């Protein structure tokens with residue numbers, strides 16, 4: 001609106017301005033036109049006035065010269081004119097033309113006639129003589145052939161000085177005399193200084209020849225006729241012209257200047273008359289002259305005075321246009337005033353129009369606005385309708401069931417159900433519309449949460465509940481039910497909208513999550529979390545009841561073997577089966593949980609005495625010991641159990657579990673497949689284990705690790721051909737600690753990598769030292785642990801050890817277990833090949849205890865198979881073991897592998913092995929593993945008896 005008003009104001013101002021400019025332009029045009037007319041009128045007037053003056057001057061001069069002609073006519077008619085006659089004739093003429101200075105007769109006198117002539121004239125004029133002016137003085141004329149003597153001159157007063165003057169001597173006559181005589185006409189001289197006024201006044205003479213009468217036939221040309229003299233009229237030129245103009249009253253014009261030249265052009269030297277001031281410069285510093293002054297063009301004219309050209313210039317004085325152009329000024333002022341009036345009128349007119357337009361446009365805008373509002377209202381209504389339709393459609397296509405029922409209690413009759421409801425429940429709309437809302441929930445089912453919905457309906461408010469609902473076919477689903485009142489336009493609750501969400505899947509998922517959070521995924525038994533809950537609850541209950549509570553820690557024996565040999569899948573299968581068996585062995589109300597690995601913790605609450613509890617333990621052992629078939633292999637697994645009793649062995653879950661664990665270890669130490677009840681002494685052993693853990697970290701840096709060496713003997717020659725390096729820990733408190741007690745621990749703690757590297761390096765250095773010392777060149781076997789074998793540093797540490805020691809690689813043999821090489825065959829092949837490229841020997845240790853695929857075995861780049869000492873031990877007592885040993889020897893040889901039997905303790909064992917082609921033997925029968933010095937001594941006295 002503000003813009004609009006501003007535009008209106010601008011258009012009004014522009015219109016008024018245009019009107020003003022147009023008016024001013026017309027005014028200027030009018031002003032210029034009027035001024036042009038005025039200027040022209042003034043120019044015309046000036047021209048007229050100038051012409052008047054020119055005519056007055058030229059006419060006056062002609063009249064004056066006419067007088068000379070009259071006098072001349074006298075002489076030419078009368079012939080001899082006496083002085084008196086001349087006087088009387090010229091007197092009236094001079095009276096009538098006072099502007100005539102003088103009229104004279106000049107006679108031609110020859111020098112011969114001079115004396116007579118002068119004498120004759122003295123008779124009438126006593127001092128008469130022919131004279132001339134010499135140096136401003138009147139002197140007798142010098143002798144010349146002819147003289148032109150002023151004989152008569154009238155009026156004498158003022159002019160008498162000229163009587164007798166020889167005008168022939170005057171140069172000022174110029175050639176006027178000769179021209180006059182030649183053409184016989186009145187001829188004027190140029191301007192000359194009049195002697196009468198001693199040169200103070202300028203004048204001119206007009207000469208007319210006087211001819212000898214009798215000798216002058218009229219037919220003769222003037223030049224041929226005899227001249228006796230001239231009549232002359234003397235004019236004081238300024239006086240003459242002034243008189244002419246004054247008489248005509250033409251000198252009262254002060255703004256006009258008149259310059260008359262006795263020549264054909266404006267020559268300053270011939271200025272005969274001048275009147276009036278010269279015009280001022282018609283310009284100003286700021287404005288051009290034409291704008292300020294009216295400057296009439298000078299009027300010039302050329303006229304003849306007695307045959308001589310005269311020039312007259314009449315110049316008008318520039319007049320200020322303010323003075324000279326009243327009309328144009330009136331026109332200008334009037335025009336400006338009119339323009340202003342017109343502009344004002346236009347302004348008011350346009351303003352009015354603008355106001356009208358503004359009002360009109362405001363009203364139009366208001367109308368448009370109203371129209372817009374109307375359009376918007378319509379659009380809004382359309383949008384609302386569209387939105388309603390959209391919502392209807394949304395409800396129609398909604399994946400969630402929607403019911404609309406009226407708010408009339410107690411029926412709350414259903415008025416609408418959407419297709420999702422039909423799909424969810426199996427009821428079609430026609431089956432439920434008009435029915436009570438309650439009927440949709442069915443009867444006879446557990447509806448404890450429905451009370452919230454019933455209350456919401458009763459109290460006419462929103463409600464929400466998760467209820468169990470039932471389909472038409474009777475199947476149930478979890479229903480997340482929302483109910484909300486719907487108000488009509490008057491604000492009264494007319495309906496309820498019920499939204500149903502089938503959250504069965506969510507409920508299942510939640511149940512699943514809860515299950516997973518509390519159960520072991522592999523076995524389905526309770527996990528640590530649920531165990532903690534159950535145990536705490538059982539302790540609290542036992543505390544309240546004052547009863548005992550058993551916590552049993554179960555660990556499977558030889559599970560690691562199965563897991564390592566058959567792989568994790570087989571291990572998992574075993575755990576699942578055994579977990580189920582344990583679960584089946586306990587009573588309802590007992591808790592069986594899996595802690596991870598092959599460890600299970602049981603909570604047996606309310607056991608009144610040893611009897612019942614011990615029976616449960618036995619049932620568990622029996623169940624676990626049942627033969628187990630996995631991947632076509634039959635296993636016989638046992639378990640070791642530790643029992644902690646509440647409240648005697650602890651009053652909280654952690655203590656009881658820990659003590660049960662300690663007791664389980666004790667059972668293991670007792671030879672496995674048994675159970676042990678916790679007793680406080682067991683803590684000491686556990687503490688020792690913890691101590692070992694702590695000290696092991698520093699064993700290497702404290703140089704507490706040493707290698708013992710056990711010789712390997714060639715069965716054929718009885719010579720020591722190799723040795724096995726076996727690790728020992730010289731513990732400062734515990735003494736020599738067996739690797740059986742700390743290797744597994746070192747694996748768990750990750751210390752096996754640096755410890756293993758140390759073993760390889762030390763073994764290589766020792767072997768090389770011995771070789772350098774001159775001992776026989778022997779093969780040094782070194783045990784690798786599983787973690788060491790798969791570790792990325794193995795090749796490096798082997799290579800470094802060989803390089804550092806300088807030992808040839810063929811004198812180093814690396815022992816791997818079956819389980820190590822079989823767990824990941826392809827990776828094993830890669831590692832073995834790289835080791836083989838170094839040149840070392842590779843042996844499979846403890847062969848026969850695990851599961852080896854022959855096809856894989858043939859792919860491994862091996863050198864040696866070591867028969868496990870358990871088979872060697874039983875050679876003499878069990879046919880199976882002997883058969884196994886024979887098979888292994890045969891197998892190894894078929895694979896072109898050397899066979900070493902370890903754990904040989906008796907001659908019988910040696911004999912058996914020799915009989916069946918075993919290549920090398922190792923065992924207490926020959927030597928226990930011994931320190932380096934002892935081994936040197938052993939070598940020095942080596943005389944092995946093979947019998």
Ligand SMILES: Nc1nc2c(ncn2[C@@H]2O[C@H](COP(=O)(O)O[C@H]3[C@@H](O)[C@H](n4cnc5c(=O)[nH]c(N)nc54)O[C@@H]3COP(=O)(O)O)[C@@H](O)[C@H]2O)c(=O)[nH]1
Pocket residue numbers: 710724725726727728738739740743759783784785845846869902903904905922923924925929
């Ligand atoms: N990863 C590593 N493992 C090692 C290392 N040093 C040893 N070990 C392994 O520890 C296990 C126990 O070894 P150890 O207590 O040294 O027992 C060895 C021999 O002393 C023992 N042996 C030898 N001869 C006899 C015998 O006639 N009777 C009998 N009862 N025992 C005997 O056998 C063990 C040798 O076993 P093996 O390696 O299978 O040849 C053991 O598994 C070692 O491997 C090490 O540095 N790293």
